[in-house]
Amino acid sequence: MRLMTQAASVTRHSVAALTAFGALILATFCFVTSENLPAGLLPFIAEDLHSSLSAVGLLVTGYGLTVAVVSVPLTRATRAIPRRALLSGLLAVFVAASLGSTLAPTIEWLMVTRVVSALTHAVFWAVALITAAGLFSPQVRGRVVSAVFGASSVATVLGVPAGTWLGERAGWRSAFLVLTCLGVLALAAIVTLLPNTPAGQGHAEHAAEPDRRRYAILLIGTGLAIAGLSAATTYTVPFLLQVSHFSGDAIGPLLFLRGLAGIAAMAVAGVLLDRRPHQALVVPTALLALALFSLFALGADPIVAAVAMAVSGAAMFMMIAALANRVLQVAPGSTDIASAGFSAVFNVSIAAGAAIGAVLLPALGVRSTALAAAILTAGAAALLARYP
Structure with missing residues (x-):
């Protein structure tokens, strides 16, 4: 009983x-x-x-x-x-x-x-x-x-x-x-x-591996990655229209493809975050950089552009989840304050990425936004790989 x-x-x-x-x-x-x-x-x-x-x-x-x-x-x-x-x-x-x-x-x-x-x-x-x-x-x-x-x-x-x-x-x-x-x-x-x-x-209130230096590096990596992501996503539609030469009717399905790939990636991301947290952070960030470089170099080809959109969707959603997961692992103090700092950097980086694209667009054209985004995310991947 x-x-x-x-x-x-x-x-x-x-x-x-x-x-x-x-x-x-x-x-x-x-x-x-x-x-x-x-x-x-x-x-x-x-x-x-x-x-x-x-x-x-x-x-x-x-x-x-x-x-x-x-x-x-x-x-x-x-x-x-x-x-x-x-x-x-x-x-x-x-x-x-x-x-x-x-x-x-x-x-x-x-x-x-x-x-x-x-x-x-x-x-x-x-x-x-x-x-x-x-x-x-x-x-x-x-x-x-x-x-x-x-x-x-x-x-x-x-x-x-x-x-x-x-x-x-x-x-x-x-x-x-x-x-x-x-x-x-x-x-x-x-x-x-x-x-x-x-x-x-509760066990989630404090990090298992608190490290102020790692947390600071994580925030810098977040700033680079999200600024790059924002520079790309803010100007995705003009890129697809002007560089890849898709029709207006194709834009909706392409954006949906990117999002659907992200949702599919999230379905398997959890297991990777539990078993290989560092690799689950670095690999999607590097993959996102590769997809953005592909858009810049080969985005005039509609097939390459569509594949790059799908890959970037899968990579960016996994990357964001992995960044947040890493905050819970290395937060130097209470995880709620560390998460708040992560959120602040995240939102500032979105605005910064859009601003970078706004400066480049009239001067160098819409392809330059993809290149800038790729460079920023590649820098984030290199930093996060070098300082796990």
């Missing part, structure tokens, strides 16, 4: 942990979709709120910059709050901000709700991955990280296009309303099932 009772208790714990993990994955999907959704709805928002496209574009730029600036200080300010209470509060504010976006009467109102959502996003990314990892044993941490970033990949590949499609047919507000409802579901599951672990406790 005692064994049956213990088995039932373990089963209930496992089901609760898996459900809470699913809620964290759903919340991740919501945050990433929300961050990028306005990019697909620019003309509809601008027309409805009587604003310019550039002003609406600031909703995306301002969101990323807000996350970059406040990630570390806000995480420090909230790090004493138990995880369930913190994540529940963050999701409650996100839901309120998303509903506010749905009902926004003016562009100024919408900008305020977006800033509030970005503030919650900044702290969420710092603690959600650590909380998810803490639900399971350290031996499967790579698979947990892969699943969380898989949700991010799905949000990019499916969530944003689906939100754009819905916004085109039912109005842009409907897309934010759906996100609000999904956020409510995630909030309910987290409030009900997530353990209210005190901050600083």
Whole structure:
């Protein structure tokens, strides 16, 4: 009887942990979709709120910059709050901000709700991955990280296009309303099932191999890799049109191919992160550099361009997950602060990469953006290989 009772208790714990993990994955999907959704709805928002496209574009730029600036200080300010209470509060504010976006009467109102959502996003990314990892044993941490970033990949590949499609047919507000409802579901599951672990406790709260030097090198490598990735992805569409000479109708399927390859890669990335964490970081980064060099040198060939798109999709999603996984391994202090620093560098690098491309584009043409991206990511791969 005692064994049956213990088995039932373990089963209930496992089901609760898996459900809470699913809620964290759903919340991740919501945050990433929300961050990028306005990019697909620019003309509809601008027309409805009587604003310019550039002003609406600031909703995306301002969101990323807000996350970059406040990630570390806000995480420090909230790090004493138990995880369930913190994540529940963050999701409650996100839901309120998303509903506010749905009902926004003016562009100024919408900008305020977006800033509030970005503030919650900044702290969420710092603690959600650590909380998810803490639900399971350290031996499967790579698979947990892969699943969380898989949700991010799905949000990019499916969530944003689906939100754009819905916004085109039912109005842009409907897309934010759906996100609000999904956020409510995630909030309910987290409030009900997530353990209210005190901050600083649990195996995921501190790195197994804390090393300040390795962490600093990791951040530099992240900056190089993500700046390169951003320089390439920001100008992918003009590259495919002007260099590879694809028709406009082919762009959507090519972008979907890249995203689908990334999702497929994430399905196997977790095992590699657990068994070969260093190789799982260096190899995708080097592969991404190779794909970008191929685009620069041979991208005029449509077949080469399509293959390079698929390879870059698989490589970049694996690389990002591996970078985050490495943070949890070498964080010199608490992993939430280290994750916040990683998030800040990540978002600054996205803006820097887009800015590099903006400078090169008018001076040297769109092919130069692929070359710059390849050089930056190759530098990241060399640095991460040299200093594991």
